[in-house]
Amino acid sequence: MKIRLHGTAEECREVAGRLAAIVEVLAVSEPYPDRGASKLVRLYVECRLEYARPEAAPAHSQRRALPPGGAR
DSSP states (O other), rough: OOOEEEEEEEHHHHHHHHHHHTTTTEEEEEOOSSSTTTTEEEEEEEEEEESSGGGGGGGGGGGGGOOOOSSS
């Protein structure tokens, strides 16, 4: 799975680190600056679900639900 993060460099680094709690992070790119005068960057995270292996799959009752209103 590939995820593109878009925000400030600090925000993207923090979220990339937090993703490790829910997926197996395989690679994180360097931040790519947006074009023009923007202060925002793009950061690409390559990951896979930790329970991609059947023996590592959590029981249905152990899966985490998204918080109300979507991800924070």
